[in-house]
Amino acid sequence: MKLNAKERVLLKTHAQKLEPVVTIGKEGITPNVVTTADQALFAREIIKVSVLEPCPEPAAEAAENLAVKTKAQVVQVIGRKFVLYKKSAKKGIVPILS
Secondary structure (H helix, E strand, O other): OOOOHHHHHHHHHHHOOOOOOEEEOOOOOOHHHHHHHHHHHHHHOEEEEEEOOOOOOOHHHHHHHHHHHHOOEEEEEEOOEEEEEOOOOOOOOOHHHO
C-alpha cells in the first residue's frame, strides 16, 4: 500500500501529538526493536520512533530499514524522529483513513 499525498498529510497531523513508543539505540535496529515496533503498529497503526545519537545509521535510513522489516510505510522523518504507519486488520484504529 502506497500512501497518497492526502493520506500522508492526515497521518502527519495525527502524529504531531504522539510521543515516541520505540527507541533505536547504539546497537541500531535489533530483532527486539523490530518486534516492539511491529507490536506497537499492530496495536496503534501509527507510531513515532526516536533515534538516539549513538545509533550507527541516520534517522532516514533507520526509518526505511524498520519500515521494510515491519512492512510499514514511512510517513515522515524529522530530525531524529520518524513516523511509521501500517494498516491493521482491525479497521478504524486511525479513524482518519478508515
